[in-house]
Amino acid sequence: MSKYFIMTTRRHDDFTAIMTYPRAMTYIHKPSYGIRMGADYKEAYPFEMDPESTGLRIADIIHNTVGYLMVSARMKAFLEQHVKAEIEFLRFTLMNHKGRIESDDCHIVNVIGAHDWLDMGKTEGQRHPLEQDRFTRLKRLVLHEDRIAPDANLFRVSPAPGLILVREDLKAQIEAAGFTGPAFLEAGTPIRLVL
Template sequence: MNYYVLTTVSHQDAAVIDAYPRGSPADWKFDEGISLAREFPERAEVVFSKSFPDFRKLYDFQSNILSAFIVSGKARQLIESLRVPNAEFLPVALKDHRGNVVAEDYAILNLLGGEDAIDMERSDYKMNHIDKEQIGRIKKLALKPDAISPEARMFRCSRMRRLFLIREDVLAAFNEAGLTGFRTYPAEGWKGLEL
């Protein structure tokens, strides 16, 4: 089974989100792989960044500077149809630069838990200088496929929770559905760019 690093693409025309909704849990909690549904505000909204006033286009994976995955209703439905049991969706409406709602069916994709997928012996990395249990930077990624649960289709890596991996069948489903705004890299040998 092949795995891929999942990232969001920064298109030149894509609206950029630069803050979590007002009343959200602390930013760091979004990188922990813990459920945030109880803490997340009802009727949450995210707003296009005023730093990018000409960028307005919507994608299935929306550009942001939060290291989050903000996904469209189409992407959510597909992920739900794939029966990804660890996927939690935190609903958000998207507002343009003037505060007008332009989409109501988006959500922050919060993957719960993590897989012990990184081969710490074969990978080249630097540990996080604050959280000593987490990798801060990957220079060359090596995986331990036998340590990944057969049911894990989309997941965080337990030693680098900001790193999302997807299985090849999930990538095929994304491509077949024509989802936009995401990019993948083969995980084995990945050099740590784009996160």
């Protein structure tokens, strides 16, 4: 059986982070849940570098607190080549601390849809008070591996749609390519995540 990992990021002193949404951006929840933005994403919205971050380098997977998978052009090209999932890439502009464009070729990776591949009985965490089929915190994420499509190497699960999961072979390719920014948490092991 393949192993699966939650792909996330960790803050690093050398790299910048994003902590807020652009004021003009609407339907901000959609890229966190795998809902297509389409025409609701009207432009390459400007995201600002966190003013508290000392690092100015742009990682291939950009640390953020807005709940998106945000990537460099290099990482976008890799995902386009190696990932089987349907993805809506939403280009954005990264503004530096002086209000100038640092990069106009970064992208939100909106993995479309979420699957019923989570084992609700074995997954540990805190459930949403109004939506009991969703989690707000996770202590252990357990998948129904027998339900996962054979070609699925990057996907979301419906009880925790804000998470991006990757299969071990894709994780190995990301690591071998030397991409900066990613961190991986193995499914089935103890974790602490707020969703």
